[in-house]
Amino acid sequence: MSYKQRSTRRVKRGRKREKWTDILPRYLTFISHMRPILRETRRIIINLDADLLYDTEVLDRIQQEEEKRNIRMVRALSEFSALYRSNVYEIIKDFIIKYRENIPIIDIKDYILDFLYESVDALNVLRHITNPDEHNLENTYLYQLVKFIEEKLFPRGVNLKIIYNKLIQHSPDLYECQRHLLQTHTYYREKLQSPDFFEIPGITPKVYQIINNITSLYNLDPNFGKFPEKNNYEIPIILKNDIFLPYIDSTANAEEEAIEKIAERIGLRIIDGIFLGPAEDFVEILLENNFLRETEQSDKTIRLYPQFSNETLILYYLAFASQRRGFLSKELINWISMNFAFLIYMGILKWKLSDENIFYSIFKDLQTNEKVLPYLMKLICFPNYVALDKMKIRDSVQYRKEIFNFIGSQIDNLKYFINEIARYCEKFEYKKSKKVKKERVE
16 A cells, blocks of 8 residues: 655645736726716716706616616625616716706706716726736836836836936925825834834834934034045934934834834934944935035045935935835835825826716725725736735725725825826827827828
8 A cells, every 4th residue: 555645844825826817807897897887877868858857856767777677796796886876876966956057958968978978988998907918018008107107206226326316306296295105004004023124114103203303403413423435524423312212112113113224214324333324325315416515624524514304315215115115014015006006097087087077076986996996006016017015915995995095185296196197198198099090001
């Protein structure tokens, strides 16, 4: 009798690594159900006599008939479709009631049809945002928009200096967006015990206070010490305890327990165990951007006087995180991918929907967002795009609601960037159509 030797290797079961072909269909599922509802509603409104719109009960009856249709689908899709259709009809009825005394009913009908047409058009773009087989990526909206956003908020480069200079090039217009990308609103979920100091977390409120205090001390009352890598040069230094001592007793986050790591992430280092001074590569960056001013002393020593702000240190943190994107914490990965997904989604809506479109609220509704954006987040994490660890994207419904609620409160700079993305979409579509016409002629 022969016995098969049992393997001694024990593999811990975990989440299955999802492929592109696993995630894309899930992203498309709800979009594919939203589009037919809007198209069918548009067809019904076209065929409906305008005068019948005065009586909103007509729309109630039509809605009831539509909901009675025997469409076989899973329960989640059935519930979503019913809710989505109900919202569409409620919005149409509210619009009619609000304006029927002031606007001719035929014009109201035309407005509704225009808004429905725009909405279907937006869903068409979202539906064809990328290619199922990942071929010819450069000609897809997803690839182009990710690269457009990445270059301005989370650029790549062979070294920190190149990345930092890319960030500072766009910071006059987009600094608030750049800072926002680091300020995760779920930092309290980071591990407090046995933290992994190789992981890079986001900037918590306390770390932001620390950065603010460092900037103030450097600009108002710096000391000076020898530049270790360069003779006859002095760099600005401040006492480490002046910055961190007030936070030691009240430390509540892992990143605040590792002073050396916090310093490293903002371009600083510990000197002689008691001082904080800029690292060698950061000195080069600061000099190039006039954040350090050279002044010759009477003994011929060149003293480097600081003249920078919080922005100077935060952009270094962002460049540092971008260069080491394979070591980002789970919360920071979720936050960055969420912001990318949100900007792409809202940029497409801004491009396709007029500001007056009555269906805007449906697209921005939390129930719609949580059905579409999580899968868009995962697609964005693939190597050809932002190249983050998609296995760290949380699937918890409660977590999604939490993070979406925070991201919904837009800062003005995000709104500005969304407008820029919408304009870029228009340019990209024009180039695509021009290329197609040229190929047909040839």
